[in-house]
Amino acid sequence: MSVLLTQKEKNMSSINTDYNQKLETLIGVFTIDKGKIKILLMRKKKDPYKGYWILPGEILNTNETLEDNITDVVCDKLGLPTMYIEQCYTFSNLNRHLEERVVATTFIGLIDNITLVLKKQDRDDVEIEWFDINAIPKTGYDHDKIINKLIEYFKKRIINSNILKILFPSDFTLPELQKIYEQILNISIDRRNFRKKLINLGYVVDTGDVNEGYMGRPAKLYRFSDDIQERNLF
Amino acid sequence: MSVLLTQKEKNMSSINTDYNQKLETLIGVFTIDKGKIKILLMRKKKDPYKGYWILPGEILNTNETLEDNITDVVCDKLGLPTMYIEQCYTFSNLNRHLEERVVATTFIGLIDNITLVLKKQDRDDVEIEWFDINAIPKTGYDHDKIINKLIEYFKKRIINSNILKILFPSDFTLPELQKIYEQILNISIDRRNFRKKLINLGYVVDTGDVNEGYMGRPAKLYRFSDDIQERNLF
DNA sequence: GCAAAAGTGTTTTCAATACACCCATGG
DNA sequence: CCATGGGTGTATTGAAAACACTTTTGC
Numbered sequence: 001m002s003v004l005l006t007q008k009e010k011n012m013s014s015i016n017t018d019y020n021q022k023l024e025t026l027i028g029v030f031t032i033d034k035g036k037i038k039i040l041l042m043r044k045k046k047d048p049y050k051g052y053w054i055l056p057g058e059i060l061n062t063n064e065t066l067e068d069n070i071t072d073v074v075c076d077k078l079g080l081p082t083m084y085i086e087q088c089y090t091f092s093n094l095n096r097h098l099e100e101r102v103v104a105t106t107f108i109g110l111i112d113n114i115t116l117v118l119k120k121q122d123r124d125d126v127e128i129e130w131f132d133i134n135a136i137p138k139t140g141y142d143h144d145k146i147i148n149k150l151i152e153y154f155k156k157r158i159i160n161s162n163i164l165k166i167l168f169p170s171d172f173t174l175p176e177l178q179k180i181y182e183q184i185l186n187i188s189i190d191r192r193n194f195r196k197k198l199i200n201l202g203y204v205v206d207t208g209d210v211n212e213g214y215m216g217r218p219a220k221l222y223r224f225s226d227d228i229q230e231r232n233l234f
Numbered sequence: 235m236s237v238l239l240t241q242k243e244k245n246m247s248s249i250n251t252d253y254n255q256k257l258e259t260l261i262g263v264f265t266i267d268k269g270k271i272k273i274l275l276m277r278k279k280k281d282p283y284k285g286y287w288i289l290p291g292e293i294l295n296t297n298e299t300l301e302d303n304i305t306d307v308v309c310d311k312l313g314l315p316t317m318y319i320e321q322c323y324t325f326s327n328l329n330r331h332l333e334e335r336v337v338a339t340t341f342i343g344l345i346d347n348i349t350l351v352l353k354k355q356d357r358d359d360v361e362i363e364w365f366d367i368n369a370i371p372k373t374g375y376d377h378d379k380i381i382n383k384l385i386e387y388f389k390k391r392i393i394n395s396n397i398l399k400i401l402f403p404s405d406f407t408l409p410e411l412q413k414i415y416e417q418i419l420n421i422s423i424d425r426r427n428f429r430k431k432l433i434n435l436g437y438v439v440d441t442g443d444v445n446e447g448y449m450g451r452p453a454k455l456y457r458f459s460d461d462i463q464e465r466n467l468f
Numbered sequence: 469g470c471a472a473a474a475g476t477g478t479t480t481t482c483a484a485t486a487c488a489c490c491c492a493t494g495g
Numbered sequence: 496c497c498a499t500g501g502g503t504g505t506a507t508t509g510a511a512a513a514c515a516c517t518t519t520t521g522c
């Protein structure tokens with residue numbers, strides 16, 4: 001505990017009308033692109049931390065929920081379509097911002113690459129970029145710490161069959177999916193056993209199409225079955 | 235989205251100096267007592283919601299983190315020793331409180347029954363009571379909804395071997411542990427298979443003592459092994 | 469024809485499941 | 496002695512793990 005006030009003193013200070021602290025939202029939007037896990041960051045245009053990269057987000061207004069706020073951020077600031085969002089963790093360290101006390105509630109958002117390519121719009125007012133989660137650039141505020149926590153949270157969640165289905169809505173190859181598992185769990189999986197698991201247990205079905213135009217033998221394309229139970233597959 | 239302001243209007247309103255919203259903490263302290271899962275609630279002494287039961291918590295001061303704050307609540311308001319705490323979810327519905335906007339960050343706390351009995355102190359300034367999670371009394375504010383979410387969160391977490399070890403530090407019987415699983419997962423488990431799993435996989439060890447004084451054959455007492463890997467056991 | 473990447477089948481191991489009888493205590 | 500609740504062993508099933516060669520394409 002960093003505070004040495006008694007309970008009575010604290011009660012008094014909480015009656016203080018100068019209640020100078022704000023709430024902000026921050027979102028880590030994740031996607032998977034060519035077997036790489038990527039997160040969307042935004043470049044700060046003004047001081048403090050001008051030129052540094054930060055998580056998109058916004059100060060919370062008194063007339064909206066955190067979820068409404070972050071949905072607006074996704075739409076207005078990032079120009080992205082509605083996506084799957086989960087609340088993650090609320091950070092309240094005292095020195096997060098320089099001037100004032102700001103508490104941050106964080107989210108992860110998931111968007112599949114196909115939807116992304118279709119809906120992506122270039123905006124000249126904000127500079128946003130996808131970064132491989134293993135190559136995060138120089139970040140402002142405490143966003144480095146927060147990004148790491150969001151990545152950890154994302155890694156835990158992606159093992160879940162329902163989350164995978166969001167990120168791979170259709171027409172993916174099994175080697176592609178396998179590479180994601182191998183990255184996240186930091187293991188290597190036998191190709192035959194991996195296929196057996198996903199196909200025999202009924203999680204994925206063959207679409208009949210193949211993935212041509214790459215080197216080597218074309219891979220079959222799969223999609224997740226319509227009705228799969230939510231489960232951690234590894 | 236419940237807000238129809240444009241981005242520009244929202245930016246303006248967030249510059250407004252009358253930033254009238256507060257943050258509070260709320261904690262659901264859980265324990266297991268004679269095979270029943272219980273949560274600690276506090277009776278409200280003043281209006282609004284006088285006489286109703288609520289989760290312990292406190293308005294966040296500007297000079298403390300959420301975690302410091304909730305640690306103080308546990309110590310000062312509840313008179314309980316330091317316990318394992320996890321942050322859970324932040325609730326930001328607009329109508330949570332009647333007079334002003336208050337956002338709540340919630341926590342779960344875990345305390346084992348042995349520690350609890352040793353350290354429990356009767357306080358006359360607050361009325362606190364343990365309730366079976368299947369018999370929650372009439373609650374104030376939106377705490378009913380929050381309590382349900384905390385119970386769900388707790389149920390998901392308790393399946394984890396490390397969490398169980400916190401709640402059962404030593405000298406528990408296997409039938410006792412089994413009953414918890416059966417309640418939470420709402421299934422019935424074969425006694426022999428349950429024992430086999432926990433003993434053969436090395437999660438628990440026989441202490442050599444037995445649990446005398448109850449009806450029927452005395453049950454052997456077990457404790458979790460010193461070095462168990464974190465895993466969902468069911 | 470060769471390099472690159474994907475597809476395939478069998479055996480072994482180990483945990484999960486199903487199932488019925490005996491044992492220790494209190495009253 | 497009987498009611499209550501706890502302890503024990505075996506056989507079956509099914510998924511996980513280990514393992515090497517063949518197939519399809521681009522160049």
